[in-house]
Amino acid sequence: xxxxxxxxxxxxxxxxxxxxxxxxxxxxxxxxxxxxxxxxxxxxxxxxxxxxxxxxxxxxxxxxxxxxxxxxxxxxxxxxxxxxxxxxxxxxxxxxxxxxxxxxxxxxxxxxxxxxxxxxxxxxxxxxxxxxxxxxxxxxxxxxxxxxxxxxxx
Amino acid sequence: xxxxxxxxxxxxxxxxxxxxxxxxxxxxxxxxxxxxxxxxxxxxxxxxxxxxxxxxxxxxxxxxxxxxxxxxxxxxxxxxxxxxxxxxxxxxxxxxxxxxxxxxxxxxxxxxxxxxxxxxxxxxxxxxxxxxxxxxxxxxxxxxxxxxxxxxxxxxxxxxxxxxxxxxxxxxxxxxxxxxxxxxxxxxxxxxxxxxxxxxxxxxxxxxxxxxxx
Numbered sequence: 001x002x003x004x005x006x007x008x009x010x011x012x013x014x015x016x017x018x019x020x021x022x023x024x025x026x027x028x029x030x031x032x033x034x035x036x037x038x039x040x041x042x043x044x045x046x047x048x049x050x051x052x053x054x055x056x057x058x059x060x061x062x063x064x065x066x067x068x069x070x071x072x073x074x075x076x077x078x079x080x081x082x083x084x085x086x087x088x089x090x091x092x093x094x095x096x097x098x099x100x101x102x103x104x105x106x107x108x109x110x111x112x113x114x115x116x117x118x119x120x121x122x123x124x125x126x127x128x129x130x131x132x133x134x135x136x137x138x139x140x141x142x143x144x145x146x147x148x149x150x151x152x153x154x
Numbered sequence: 155x156x157x158x159x160x161x162x163x164x165x166x167x168x169x170x171x172x173x174x175x176x177x178x179x180x181x182x183x184x185x186x187x188x189x190x191x192x193x194x195x196x197x198x199x200x201x202x203x204x205x206x207x208x209x210x211x212x213x214x215x216x217x218x219x220x221x222x223x224x225x226x227x228x229x230x231x232x233x234x235x236x237x238x239x240x241x242x243x244x245x246x247x248x249x250x251x252x253x254x255x256x257x258x259x260x261x262x263x264x265x266x267x268x269x270x271x272x273x274x275x276x277x278x279x280x281x282x283x284x285x286x287x288x289x290x291x292x293x294x295x296x297x298x299x300x301x302x303x304x305x306x307x308x309x310x311x312x313x314x315x316x317x318x319x320x321x322x323x324x325x326x327x328x329x330x331x332x333x334x335x336x337x338x339x340x341x342x343x344x345x346x347x348x349x350x351x352x353x354x355x356x357x358x359x360x361x362x363x364x365x366x367x368x
Contacts (some may be wrong), residue, residue: 020265020266022266022267042268043239043258043269044238044239049252055254055256056251056252056253056254060267061258061264061268062264062267063264063266063267066264066271109253112251113250115251124250124251127240128251128252131239131252132252
């Protein structure tokens with residue numbers, strides 16, 4: 001067991017966990033932040049996506065011991081970012097969500113895409129979002145929402 | 155008196171001649187020695203080629219060649235299959251926004267989750283591809299030409315290549331590749347790192363000869 005000071009959504013959080021605990025479980029079990037989802041545990045689906053220092057990161061495969069001082073942003077905190085707000089608004093506008101399980105990861109990846117590429121091409125969207133899986137197949141609405149959010153961004 | 159005079163002349167003359175001969179012989183030996191060590195010295199080409207084959211065996215092992223692809227994706231595993239999760243090369247070999255290499259690969263191995271890691275995890279540039287577009291390793295001659303072409307290898311000369319093989323973090327990772335998700339150790343390259351560096355040094359000192367294309 002070890003104690004870690006984490007910066008989560010702008011707040012300092014202290015946890016005492018095994019160093020090998022994936023960040024996903026630290027967020028969900030220790031901090032009770034259940035917006036980030038467990039989908040596969042092997043970084044294949046994207047449901048666990050959070051941001052570490054602005055980089056979309058698969059929290060299910062990152063041990064908490066490797067987080068260091070990097071700032072963590074989860075789905076619970078993404079609305080404080082203008083791009084995050086635009087994406088969430090677009091998600092509502094386009095009625096993207098079906099079951100919803102993958103959507104926190106989808107939104108986090110979409111925000112990372114738009115922060116790096118405010119006017120993405122269809123290829124950009126396909127490449128950046130291709131690693132986020134949706135069993136309900138909301139892909140068409142996801143793509144529409146990303147384009148909508150992009151148009152809202154200056 | 156006359157014989158003494160001749161004797162007094164001959165001895166220094168002999169000594170002078172002997173000294174000159176010795177100097178000439180020593181110089182010849184030195185030149186031969188330098189020739190044998192000089193880059194592209196014919197005497198070392200065979201040794202250099204043999205050393206290169208050792209280097210090539212490491213470069214084309216999975217721990218190295220999986221990131222020296224000719225495609226828009228990396229490979230993974232000893233069978234060098236396409237990297238899962240639709241991972242893409244991206245414009246700088248670091249993935250794409252939302253799915254960067256460092257989205258999963260951290261600055262060191264994550265043995266608890268089976269994800270390898272190292273500083274600045276990324277793909278080698280396409281100029282340093284060691285495979286063809288069908289994921290087959292290039293022949294020895296082609297890889298040698300690629301690695302010695304300073305317009306393609308980030309302007310590295312022999313000494314820089316040696317330093318790269320000796321010290322670069324992602325090169326060193328190949329000998330500390332961490333655990334697979336099933337807990338087993340990833341396969342190491344066919345030579346130890348020390349052997350790899352020694353072979354590189356021998357190859358560089360021989361003038362970095364490349365085998366002829368087949």
